[in-house]
Amino acid sequence: MTLISERPGPGAARPYRFPEVIRREGVVAAHLPGQALAVAVLLLDAGAGREPAGREGVGAVVAKALEEGTATRDSAAYALALEGLGAELFTTVDWDSFRVGVQAPAERLPDAVALLAEAVRTPRLDPADVARVRDDEVTALRMDWAEPGPRADAALRADLFGADQRHGRPLHGDPDSVTAVSVDDVVDFHRGWLGQPGTLLVAGDLDRVDIDALGAAVFAGTGAPVADAGGPFPVTPRPERRIILVDRPGSVQSTLRLGHAAPHRSHPDYVPMALAATVLGGAFTSRLNHLIREVRGYTYGIRSEFGQSRRFGRFVVSSAVQTAVTAPALVDTVGEIARTQADGVTEEELAVARSWRAGQLSVELQTSGAIAGALAPLVVRGLPADYPAPRPAALPAAAVDRVSKAAPDHLRAGALTLVVEGDAEKIHSDLAAADLGPVVTV
Template structure:
């Protein structure tokens, strides 16, 4: 035999470290920077308290329209000149909106970072926002959402969100829907900018700090800003439902059914963050997870199935997501429910947890090599008020979590009997079987 039969052991691990952090307060704002010696590119994010949660009812998508309008010209130059100036540095802006924040990210070669941040600040703080441009961007966004909603998934996501979070902002899609975006006015966009984008915020930087002047970056990012940070709102109230419901979203002719099974769960600050993350990893996070193993590797029903908790400042939700072949929609759901049930009732095993622990811990090195990844990690620290030594401490908590702790978290935070099961697929083919399966009342989505 030419192969080595014995599996090799483990070499000596280097101690885990997170990059050194530096802080500079300037111009009413704070720069938080991670030192990555030798990197040619640097990344920055200007993070503002201007998340989608601030949007008015019926105008969901206002922040997204604003984000997409920022590059339609500034007080200093028109949109074509702005694009040439920024892209001439090799940089592009990535504005994004989430529930808790509004971010504008960019990356550039280290010597060009200051110029790129100056241009980003120009667009964020002093955009032109001409009425005609804002209306055109809004109409384009309505069209873009229609394009997106023609894919499998977004309508199922919106249906699940609405069912779990009810009326109000959190029950509506993060970026709004075609109707709410169409209702956004120029005044909505201007008011959102005035209220939320002129406060200093926080500038996050990752790169070779030996060649980066943090004070100059801060002056560029915070110049001309006013106002204070908005005090954080507490978590939303919620309870677990005591029955299941199935909501059918019709997609005629669909060759797969898109599954979104979910329920509410604790927000990011929960003391159970580590054990519920590990429980979800065993159930549906890793490739060898219970769900992926059974539904993909044994049954061949899907290309992939995932289960996870998403946690923001004010809410959390558990979700299982998959696309399954239409003909096996009901068997796939039944098997999925079986695995959720089993995990909730019996917890996890030491063998499974060993994989989850090491994977989560190792990913804190493997997935944090680049300035872009590190600057993203900084944003998590700031958003959730976590200490500078959070990542080393998180790694330790993952590695030390016990079967009892993780099983207890699964028992407490999985609610298979309170799930909402959204099924987006060819209703004419799957409806009768779904009803007959008696999983829960079958309703038709109003979407």
């Protein structure tokens, strides 16, 4: 047998270029010659941050109610018209935006966008339908909350930001808050937030798609833009580390959500923070996955990241570990965070993280859906019209000293909230004995 023993070096680098971006009267479009499918996404400044207290999740109910018929056709006729084009409406509510999109063969995009506009601007919102959609959403959330994860994440969020803050509550609400949503809440949210023009993101073969016509369809009859949501919240870390134990009797794994508050998305340290989190737990070869999965065998996977939006951010580590090793897995995880905070990253690790994240741009940005998604931050973050399209320009410049400085500046191993969702009876005493902080059971 002959295998080549020597590892080949790279060939000549061929730089990635983001597609040409065109901005025109509320439309931001990327030209993808030859792509069979095209995407249009209406992006509205109507994210979860706009939801009233106690009604968290109303945005998701509105999103679902849009498809329950329009001023001109009932829900079954609407579904057949849209799906007959090969398109389905996809809606997303995140902290900063409410998005409604369609993907279809390029020739069919105008018809699909007209139907999108019909649903967003002129939904029927019949009270009986809205009440049913709300009830279905409550049930769907109960289904979701029966899985491990949502309860742990809610406990972490409340502990980091305070349950009296919108961002201290779950992104899509919980079964109780959605139960409290009334028909009037849904109608009011639609009236207050879905009449703004917003921005239409388009990605596709623009030789086959007339973006002015698309814009005309979605902006017809719209009202004024909405007022800015406000600046970033201050980052207030907890005074000490603690464990919150969320009981899940009979669980064969413990679901871990560890975190602390962190700066918002447009913070000047964004790139070095992201790279530090990548070295720590953002890639398969990162410190956390290496130790907890590849050395210890405690888990199928573990990752860390800074999750950031316009007004706030958090550092979070997520995993699920076998019940019996919950305490040692936590000790090891906190140890790696503390080590990274104290010692920063090595040049070799940083090189991997940097190339990976830079390469990911070209690897991930191949489809019309992914390109449309990459256009959204330009709008959400209010970047100027001549801002260069997404590119890894900042990454190569992030030197090891800058990333190593971001680690102590933005990682706080001593102020972590360690949420453990697992079988309390089996793990409580181990957690209490682990010397990681006081244990609170919820």
